[in-house]
């Protein structure tokens with residue numbers, strides 16, 4: 001089968017998690033994109049790693065609604081934002097994100113291109129259509145912003161640093177889209193993280209259990225609040241163990257890697273981030 005025929009056949013899976021709330025799964029990276037459909041507008045949450053993934057997300061969106069779209073980026077990582085240009089060139093004008101996400105995309109967006117090389121070669125090379133880096137313009141800070149989709153208010157809010165310093169949560173009347181603050185099916189990604197703050201932020205997400213029935217992580221299957229609690233307890237324990245280890249053997253805290261509750265790669269990154277973000 002030719003590439004073109006394959007591309008034609010590829011489709012993103014989607015599932016309705018609550019009335020008007022969908023999770024779209026375009027495949028690569030086990031990414032969850034979100035769609036919330038109101039009376040007048042619809043909101044797309046995260047746009048994929050480049051034009052290929054964005055097209056799959058867009059096609060799924062358009063099979064569900066013809067309404068005008070707004071986009072939210074939960075944070076600045078390539079797999080969540082590199083599809084923005086595709087959406088911009090398909091009529092989207094409003095791109096919401098946390099202020100720090102906007103800054104980070106402007107600063108490090110180009111450096112992230114190589115991370116998309118395996119699935120989005122055009123994005124990595126910055127050649128072809130829809131491969132620009134489209135930085136969000138509707139910036140949210142510590143004050144929540146409510147976007148009314150027509151009889152459907154969606155709250156965009158920030159609960160503190162965590163997976164990055166600009167993770168925006170998206171809350172509809174039924175569903176919380178948590179971005180990579182919550183990740184199912186893999187270890188937490190610590191690269192740009194603030195691990196000590198992340199523990200507190202997870203505790204705050206846990207406290208929202210009476211507000212949102214459905215919880216959608218940035219990657220993997222929808223999760224329960226018990227999952228978030230366990231993620232938070234594990235991270236609190238890991239931070240405590242890592243801090244003790246670096247106090248006891250300051251010359252080589254990597255000795256703690258085998259005892260930490262994550263894989264060796266993520267444990268190493270966690271130790272580095274703890275050292276860099278010491279408070």
Ligand SMILES: [Zn+2]
Nearest residue numbers: 075077180189
């Ligand atoms: Zn991320």
Ligand SMILES: [Zn+2]
Nearest residue numbers: 077079180218
């Ligand atoms: Zn991610």
